[in-house]
Amino acid sequence: MDCIFCKIVNDEIPGQLLLRDEYVCAFRDINPVAPSHVLIVPNKHVDSIDSLSTEDAGLAGKLLLAVKEIARMENIASSGYRVIVNNGVDGHQEVQHLHIHVIGGAPMQHQLG
Ligand code: 5GP
Numbered sequence: 001m002d003c004i005f006c007k008i009v010n011d012e013i014p015g016q017l018l019l020r021d022e023y024v025c026a027f028r029d030i031n032p033v034a035p036s037h038v039l040i041v042p043n044k045h046v047d048s049i050d051s052l053s054t055e056d057a058g059l060a061g062k063l064l065l066a067v068k069e070i071a072r073m074e075n076i077a078s079s080g081y082r083v084i085v086n087n088g089v090d091g092h093q094e095v096q097h098l099h100i101h102v103i104g105g106a107p108m109q110h111q112l113g
């Protein structure tokens, strides 16, 4: 499968990773929308939230805990940040490997959608 985020996770595109553990990786978005814009992905290929199974409950928790870790590393834990997961066509998901956007370092727009 030709998946750009799998390539980043597998270090086929080196020097990208901010964080790696057994389950998840984090790296900077190539087109940041705020001073800090990090993507957190599962190391195994999962298309989207919709593709998670009950066996992935632990992985889902690891992804959320990685958000907290990235916020601490990016020094935005106390100032606050936004967490977004785009899913499917209406969600404008462009990369079909589940990823959590962690966005901060400046006040967000109030509106969603
Ligand atoms: P989506 O709309 O799927 O939630 O967002 C995909 C995100 O991945 C976009 O914000 C885009 O800038 C980012 N992105 C796409 N290709 C690459 C890449 O090759 N490297 C990195 N670091 N980010 C990428």
Ligand code: ZN
Pocket (backbone or CB within 6 Å): 003, 004, 005, 006, 007, 044, 045, 046, 096, 097
């Ligand atoms: Zn992938």
